[in-house]
Amino acid sequence: MSSSLTNFGYQQKELPVKVRNIGLALLLIGLVLAVIGYFVEPVRSMFNNIILLTFIISIGLGSLFFVALEYVTGAIWSVPFRRVMEFLAATLLIVPIIALPLLFNLHDIFHWTHPEVMKTDKLLAGKAPYLNEEFFIVRFLVFAALWILFYYAITLTSKKQDSTKETKLTRRNIKISAVFIPVFALTVSFTAIDWLMTLEPHWFSTIYGVYYFSGTVLAALAAGTYAIVSLNEKGYLLKGLDKDHYYSLGALLFAFVNFWAYIAFSQFLLIWYANLPEETIWFLQRWDGSWKYISILLMIVQFLVPYFGLLSQPSKKDGKKLKFFAVWILAAHYIDLYWLAMPTFSKEGFVLGWIELAYPILAVGIVVLVFSLKSKKSNFVAIGDPKLKRGIEFKL
Amino acid sequence: MSEVDYSVELSVVEGRPGLREIEDLITKPLESKPDKKFFIAISITLTMLMIGVIGLGLTVYYGIGMWGNNNPVGWGFGIVNFVFWVGIGHAGTLISAILFLLRQKWRNGIARFAEGMTIFAVMTAGIFPLIHVGRPWLAGYLFPYPNQHSIWVNFTSPLLWDVFAVSTYFTVSFVFWYVGLIPDFAALREKTSNKIKHIVYSIFSLGWRGSNKHWQNYEMVYLILAGFATPLVLSVHTIVSFDFAVSIIPGWHTTIFPPYFVAGAVFSGFAMVQNVLIFVRKIFNYEHIITIDTLEKMNKIILLTGTLVGYAYAMEFFIAWYSGVQAEQFTFINRAFGPYAWAYWIMISCNVISPQLFWFKKLRRSLVPMFIIAVFVNVGMWFERFVIVISSLSRDFLPSSWAYFTPTATDFAILIGSFGLFFTLVLLFTKALPVVSIAEIKAVVDGAQPTHKEH
C-alpha cells in the first residue's frame, strides 16, 4: 500500500485561531463573572460551580466512554471521528481545577460537613463513615486520577498508532477500554452520589447513578455530534463521511434521549407511587413554587422536543438538524443538572441571575478552548487505525 | 486466533457456502424424519411436561393451598417462575430488534431461534399468573371489557400493567417472528415436493413472491417493528419490576429495579439461548452459520449484563446502608446472612462471579466452559428472583408474622413442568420450522450483496 492510500488522502489542517480566541474570550468572560460572583454571593456561586463541574465531567468522561465503547464493541462507523471524541475527553484534565474552589468551600454546600449536625441528626450520624470531608476529598482525587490515567492510556496509544499503524495498539486499547468501562460505571455513579445526591443528605435513590450516567452519555454524544458534523462540513475530516454516518450519530442521540426519559420516569414513578415521605420530599421540592416550571420544562426540553425532532429518518441524516439538536441537548443537560443541584440552594423557587449565566459561558469557553488546544498539531482522524477504511466505507 | 485483522470484516457465515447449499442445510431437519435422538429428547421433555400437568391438575382441583405459599409469603414459586420465564423471553427480542438496529449482522444466524424461544418462554411464563389468580377460567376479567358488573379494571395496579405488557409483548413478538418467517415459507413452498406441505406453506407464505417492491416495504416494516420492539422489550421487564418496586416492602422498593431487571432478563435470556444453540449447531451441523464468533459475542453480552446485575446488587446494598432506613438495612443483612443466605450466595456466585470467567478469551471460545457458565447463570437468575420474592416477604416489617417458606412437591412439579413445556416447544420448533432465517442468512453470506463499486 502506498502512503497516500494508507492516509486516505488526509491532510492535516489546523483549526483557525479564531476558534481558540472565541474559546478564550468566553472563558475569560465567564471566569471574570464567576470570580465577581464568588465575592458577591459565594454560596450561590458554589452551587453553580457544582453544575459546571458535573457538566464538564459529563462531556469529558462521557466522551472517553464512547471512545472505550468503540474499542470494546469493535464498532466500525465511528472510527473516522473517534479522534474528535478523544479531544473532547481532554476536558477531564480540567476537572480537578474546576473542583478546587469547591473543595475549599465544602462547608457552604454540603449540609453533612457540619459536625454539629452530624452529631445531633441520628440519620446522618449513621452515614458518617461515608459522608466525611476526608473521605469525600480522597474519593474525588482518586476518581480524577483514574480518569486522567485512563485518558492518557487510551489517547496516547491511539495517537501513537497514527505513525506506527500497528494493529497491536488497537488490541492494547481494547484491553484498556475493557478495564475502563467498569471503572467508568463505578466512578460516574459515585460522582453523581457525592456531588449531587448528598446535597440532600437524607434523600437516597438507587437509580441516581444511572440517571446521571444517562445524562452524561447524552451530553457527551451531543457535544461530539456537534463537533463532528461541524468539522466534517468544513472539511477537517476525511471525505466520504455522509448520511449513513450521520444517521448512526442521530440514531444514538435519539436512543439516549429515550434512555434518559426511561430512567427519569422509572425514578419518578416508583417514588411517586410508593409515596414514602423520605423519598417524595425530593420531588416535592422540585415541584414547589416556581421549580414546577423547571420540572415541566425539563420534560419538554430533554425529552419531547428532541424525541419528535429526531424521530424521522431524514432528520437523523440532516447535518443541520443534528447540530441544532446537539446544542439543544447540551442545554437540556445543563438545565437537568441545574434542576438536580439548585433546589437545595433556593428552596422557594428557581433563581436566574447573571451568576447562573456566567457559568454556562465558562463551560462553553472551557470546552472550546480545550478542544482547540488539544487538536493543535494533531490529526483529526485516527489515520493509523486498521478499521478506518471500513469506517469510511460504512453503509447501513 | 491471536492475529485478528481489524481491517477486514469478519464473515458472519464461514466458508462461503452457496445460497442453495445454505437453503438445503437449513431445511434439512424439516424434510427428514426425526431420528432416535429426537425421540429420546422429546420423551424426556414430555415426561417433564406430564409432571407439570399433574402439578397443575392438583392445583386446579384442590386449589393454591397445594403450594408452599402461606402468610407472609403470598408470592411463592408462582411469581418466581413467572419472572424467570419472562426474563428468558427477553433475549429473543433483544437479539432480533436491538441488535438489528445496531446493525450487528451476526445476529442473523441466531435471531429466528431466539425469537422462537421468546415466544415459548412467554407462553410458559403466562401460565403462572394465570393459575396464581386461583380461578384461571375467570381470567377474562383481567381485560377491560364491558361486563355485567359495570366496573372496570384497576389501571393503577402494576399487576394489570403486566397483563397489558405481557400480552402486547407476546403479540408483537409473534408478529415479528411471523413477518420474518414469510419469505422462508415462500422458499419452502417452492422447495418442497410434498403436496400437503406445499399447501400448508402456500397458506402461511401468503403468496410471497420475493418481489423487490415488497422487499423494500418489508425492510421498512422490519425496521419499524424493531424500533417498536426495542422499547417494548425494555418496558416488559420494567413493568415486571414495578410489580415489586411500587410497593413499600423493603428490598422491593428501590428505584434501580427497572434497569436492573432488564439487565437481568437479558442476562438469563442470553444464557438460555446460548445453552440451546450449542446443541442446535452441533446436531444440525450449523457450525459455520452459528459460528464460534457469534457465541463469543453472546458471551461478551452475558459478561456485560452479569456485571450490570452485580452493579445493581452492590448499589442496592450500599444505598440500603446509606439510606439509614432500618427495615432496608435489615432486609439486606438478612438476605446475605439470614435464613436464606444459601440462596443469596448461590445467586451471587452464579450471577456475578461465574460470568467473570468470560474475561478470558479462551473460555469465551470453548464450548464446554461456556455451556457450564451459562447453566450457572440460569440457575443464578432463578435464585435471584427467589431471593427477591421470598426473602423480602418472609421477613417484613412485622417480626411476629415472620415465617420460613417451604415449597411443596406440587411447586417443584410445576417448575419441572415449565421446563418440560418450554423444551417440548423448542424441540417441535426445530422440526417444524427453519430455525435459522433462510433469507437473512443468505443476505449476509460473502458475495451476497452487490459490491457498490459500479455506481
Next chain:
Amino acid sequence: MSEKKLYSYTALFNTPDEIIHAVEKVSEKGYKNYDVNTPYPVHGMDGAMKLPPSKLGYIALVLGLSGMMAGLLMTYWMSAIDYPINIGGKPIFSFPAYIPIIFEITVLFAAVGTVLAMLLFFFKLPNNSHPLHGTNYMKAVSSDKFGISIQVDDKLFVKEEVINLFKELGSTEINPVYYDEVEINYKNKIFEPKFIMFLVVAFILTSGATYVTLNKLMFMVPFDWMSNQEKVIPQSKSMFYSDGFGMRTPVEGTIARGHIPYPYKGDLEAASAMPNPLLPTKENMKLGQQKYDTFCSLCHGYHGEGDSRLRGQFPNPPSLHSEKVRNWSDGSIYHVIMEGQNIMPAYSSQLTNDEKWAVILHLRALQRSLNAKETDLQ
C-alpha cells in the same frame, strides 16, 4: 392451452451485481411494469428500480399516535368518568400510573397495524393465484437466482426487444410466463355457500362454547367450590344450632359499641332542656345538610317546607317553618328525632348523636333563611 395468456417475460441472473446492473438498464429503457424477484433483499435495489421511499413509516406514526390517544381516552374514561374509584388515595386520574398501559397500547396498535397495513393493503396478500406462482422462475428466485420479469401490459413491451435486452444483459435463462384466466380470481368469495356455511358453524361453535362455559361449567365441580362454602349466609338455615337459625341474637344485656343510653325516653319536657353541644362550624353545617338531605328531605323537603317528593302518599308532614317548630328548643327537636312523632318513625339508629345535632343546626339555618331577622343584615 389455448386459453392461457402471456403475463410476462422473465430472465434469471446469477449474481447480485448482474441483477443490479440489469435492473438499472431496464429502468433506463423506460419500462414501468416490471418486477424484480430475489431470495433476499439486495442492497441498492430501491435506487436501481427508482422506487419512491416507503410510506409505512408515516402509517406507523399515525397508528402509534392513535393508539396513544385510544389508551389515554380509555384509561381516562373508564377510571375517571364511567366508574371512578379511589385507589390507594391516588388521584382518580393517576396519569403517571397509566403511562405503562398507554405505552403498551401504543406499541400494540402501531406494530400490529403497520404489519397488517403492509400485508393487506401494500402487498395485497394473501394472494396465492399470482401468475408467477408455480413457475420454474419462482422456484429459482426463491432459492439462489435473481430474476426480473417485464409484464405484457407495459406500454413499451415488445416481445423481441425484451428478449434481446435480456440476452444483452447476459441472462442465463429467459422464459415467458403464461397464466390461466380462470385461476386468477379477484372476485369476492364471501357469498359462496361454503364460506357462509363456515361462518354459521363457527358462530354455533363459539356461542355454544360460551354458553356452556358461562352457564354450565361454572356451576360444576370444582368450579363452583367458591360459591358453595360452609359459611353462614343471612336467612339461611344452620345445622349447628339447635333452633336451626343461622343468625344469633346478642346475649341479654349486651351493649353495642358507641351506644349512649337516652335518659329522656318518652319525656319531651325533660328533653327540651338539652342544649346543642355542636357549634355551627363549616364542617358541622355541611354534615348537617348532608344528613338532612339524606334522611329528612324525603318527607320534609329540601327546604323544610313539607313539599317533598313523597308528598301525597300519606298525611303530609307539616312545614318545619311553623311558629311551633321555630320556637321549639333544640332539645325538643332532638327528642322528636330520637323517638319519632305521629307517623314519623324514630331516627335514633340511622343517625349518630353528632349527626342528629348537626341536622338540627342545618334545620335552624333553614328556618332562619325564611324568617330572617333584621340583625342578620349587619
